[in-house]
Amino acid sequence: MVALSTAGLLFVAACGGGDDGGGTGGGGGGGSEGANLPEVINFVSINPETGPAAFAGLSAEDGFKLAVKEINEQGFLGENTTIEVEYKDTKGQIPTAASELSTAIANPSVAAVYGSVSSQEAVAQSPLAQQAGLPIIYTQAGSEGVVIGDATYRATPLMSSYYPALQEYVDENGWETVGVIYAPTPTLEEVAKESIPGLGLEVVAEVGTTPTTQDFSAAISQVLDADPDVVSLLLVGAANPTAMTQLRQAGYDGPVLGNAGASAGNLSPAGEDGAGMVWATDFHPAQEVESSQAFVEAYNEEYGEDPLNYAAEGYDAAWFLARAIKEAGSAERADIIEGMAAVAAEPWTGALGEDLTWEDGTIQVAGAAVEWTGTESQLLYAAEG
Numbered sequence: 001m002v003a004l005s006t007a008g009l010l011f012v013a014a015c016g017g018g019d020d021g022g023g024t025g026g027g028g029g030g031g032s033e034g035a036n037l038p039e040v041i042n043f044v045s046i047n048p049e050t051g052p053a054a055f056a057g058l059s060a061e062d063g064f065k066l067a068v069k070e071i072n073e074q075g076f077l078g079e080n081t082t083i084e085v086e087y088k089d090t091k092g093q094i095p096t097a098a099s100e101l102s103t104a105i106a107n108p109s110v111a112a113v114y115g116s117v118s119s120q121e122a123v124a125q126s127p128l129a130q131q132a133g134l135p136i137i138y139t140q141a142g143s144e145g146v147v148i149g150d151a152t153y154r155a156t157p158l159m160s161s162y163y164p165a166l167q168e169y170v171d172e173n174g175w176e177t178v179g180v181i182y183a184p185t186p187t188l189e190e191v192a193k194e195s196i197p198g199l200g201l202e203v204v205a206e207v208g209t210t211p212t213t214q215d216f217s218a219a220i221s222q223v224l225d226a227d228p229d230v231v232s233l234l235l236v237g238a239a240n241p242t243a244m245t246q247l248r249q250a251g252y253d254g255p256v257l258g259n260a261g262a263s264a265g266n267l268s269p270a271g272e273d274g275a276g277m278v279w280a281t282d283f284h285p286a287q288e289v290e291s292s293q294a295f296v297e298a299y300n301e302e303y304g305e306d307p308l309n310y311a312a313e314g315y316d317a318a319w320f321l322a323r324a325i326k327e328a329g330s331a332e333r334a335d336i337i338e339g340m341a342a343v344a345a346e347p348w349t350g351a352l353g354e355d356l357t358w359e360d361g362t363i364q365v366a367g368a369a370v371e372w373t374g375t376e377s378q379l380l381y382a383a384e385g
Contacts, residue, residue: 037081041331043068043321044086044104045114046125051092052237055264056117056310060139061087063314063351064114066302071322083322085114090121097121098128105132111331112136112321115152117310119143119186126152135336137321139313142187147361150337153344154362155317155352157282159187159259162367163195165280165383166257169369170199175230178257179205179223181216181243182234191259192234204228209235216243220250232257233277240277241270248273258372264308267372275374282365283309283352286379295351312351316363319350 045064047057064085072082090097097116104110105128112135116122122141129136130149137153138146147154178201182192189208197203205226207219220243223231233243233256240262247256258279267274285296285306295315299307307315320343325331328339344358357364369380 036329037078037325037331039080039082041077041081041083041111041325042086042107042109043083043112043114044088044100044110046088046090046097046100046104046121047114047116048092048118048121049087049089051090053092053118055237055266056140057090059264059308059310060114060117060314060317062299062303063139063307063311063316064318066299066311067315067318067322069302070298071318076322077326090116090118092118092121094121094124098124101125101128101134101136105129105134110134111325111333112336114138114314114317114321115141115146117141119146122146133333133337135321135324135333135340137317137340139310139317144186150341152361153320153340153358155320156313157363157365157367159280160190160195162282162365162383163191163280164198165367165369166278167199168383169278169380170201170230170257173230173255175201177202177204177226177228178230178232179203179207179226179228180232180234181207181209181219181223182232183209183213183236183239184211185236188234188236188259188261192232196232196257201230209239213239214242216246217250220247220252224250224252230255230257234259234261236261237266238269240266241268241274244270244277245273260309262372263370263377264310268375272374274372277372278380279370280367281309281370282367283312284368284370284377284379284382287353287368287382289353289382291349291354292351307351316348316350316352320344320348 048054049057068083088100104113115125115136115138117140119141122138123143123145126146126148130151135151139156142158180192182188205223207222235243256277258277260279260281323343324336324339327342328335348356352365366383368382370377371380
């Protein structure tokens with residue numbers, strides 16, 4: 001049983017709280033804090049399970065499921081209270097994401113929602129949730145307009161906040177100039193225009209693409225004509241192996257600065273052409289933090305493989321809501337919102353790391369640098385907070 005493994009006990013002691021009477025492992029959460037809670041607390045996950053962002057949505061759901069299993073088996077909310085989650089597929093469609101949230105809002109038995117990993121979908125969801133007073137916590141979804149009030153939280157740091165983890169790598173290589181190709185998402189545009197220059201690199205070529213771009217040859221030619229010291233590809237999902245293959249075919253054989261959208265095995269189709277892409281991430285299964293390793297052990301025991309960062313974020317998001325409910329001593333929406341504020345006001349220890357902070361509803365981490373070897377991602381180093 002995952003919840004009773006050595007790693008699970010260690011993690012719950014760190015993540016579940018210690019002085020609030022529960023979450024210290026082995027079902028020790030059956031105290032008075034559960035007295036006012038119903039037997040079943042209903043959540044809804046509204047995420048892309050199909051479509052371009054499904055790799056992130058499905059991984060986040062694996063994190064939710066593991067956390068909920070632990071929470072229930074340990075009696076974290078009281079020995080007679082369990083969480084049940086209904087999973088809804090947005091199919092990568094903004095109207096579907098909004099419609100499913102509206103359905104959840106109208107159902108008084110739904111206490112809280114795990115929001116979409118897609119920024120475009122999340123931006124459509126947040127105003128609805130905030131107006132209705134329905135607690136919602138996101139992973140990924142790095143755009144403005146996602147965290148907009150006391151009902152909205154994000155268990156993923158903004159990419160721009162941890163992208164400076166690549167500073168050491170840039171300095172070691174002595175690069176001064178960069179050519180950037182980026183996808184038209186708010187998150188990646190911010191990294192292209194602010195985070196990359198923030199590493200001390202002069203942008204000598206910058207090319208934006210469209211969501212449907214499959215032939216990157218013109219953009220690559222424009223960037224290579226500027227003769228930069230390093231190239232940056234800031235793309236989404238399956239666009240990464242396509243662009244990397246075309247970049248290598250164009251004669252560039254050096255390292256590439258990427259983003260976490262290249263993770264989840266997305267670079268695998270590029271084979272050896274994908275080797276050498278380096279990106280910043282908020283989590284890697286090889287990071288040595290004790291609470292992170294406890295999560296990795298529990299995840300491996302449950303799924304038989306290492307977790308992606310999306311799963312780590314989902315795991316922390318689920319625990320965040322559970323701790324908020326425990327803090328509130330209630331599964332009423334308004335009380336959970338107050339509980340979320342109280343939990344976010346204290347240092348956070350979870351899958352993403354130890355003694356982390358929340359700022360304006362978004363978790364903060366120092367980040368790590370990861371390199372794709374051609375077959376797997378390899379941790380180069382973890383940045384210090």
